[in-house]
Amino acid sequence: MNSFWSSVLFLFFVIYEKCEAKSHPKPSCGYPPSQWCRTLEIAVECGVQKQCMELNATRPDPSVPPVEVTVYYESLCPGCRSFLTEQLFPTWTMLKDIMTVHLVPYGNAEELPEQNSFLCQHGEPECKANMFEACILNVTGHAAFPIIYCMASSSDVINAALPCLQLNAPSVEWEAIKSCVTGGLGHSLMHENGVKTRSLKPTHRHVPWVTFNGVYADDWEDKAMSTLFNLVCKLYEGIKPPVCTGALKKLNRSFC
Structure with missing residues (x-):
């Protein structure tokens, strides 16, 4: 782990411990x-x-629009899962006040209208996992990203859906997700994701495919894959939050 993320994690635990100590x-x-x-x-x-x-x-000036990050991905793609867990979620955790995240699970899938089904790059399990995540995004709203991060971090994406839902959105009934997946809503959501993915300009060549404020650029993608945090800070047009500028509170130094 590099020094930057070490500093970020240190700051997170300091804030967490402070809140734990004061809020009870x-x-x-x-x-x-x-x-x-x-x-x-x-x-x-x-x-x-x-x-x-x-x-x-x-918090930042609400009149300044946040950086809109949209990720077109596949639920079982190793590269997609790495990006979600190692770049996107940590960055969103620290910068959620200046960025919004939109997830579009579909990727390189193919819709088969005559069979009323989909063909996915990593087989039927991925089609099922894509639909689970599409339904979670539709049903749980603001809690969806932590749930999907939890699923992507697990060894079994589909079987992690229930415990991840219970952990991050305990008020949402599991039956609401299941009925979406097994009913017509899940299929409609996947169709919409397919339309969005096929409408990309330029056409996506791989996944994850990341756009910023609706725009794709090769150099942005290169930076997003390794230093997404820095890129979001750079693209934000308002006054940078302290975490972007590295303006951490200076601690008193003492030696023994």
């Missing part, structure tokens, strides 16, 4: 930490309203 969330709080500041009601229930107010005071 109620045991009955039914929301994961990523959602504690989503609404005032949730913040009150979890006992972190003071920390959420402090967080809101440091």
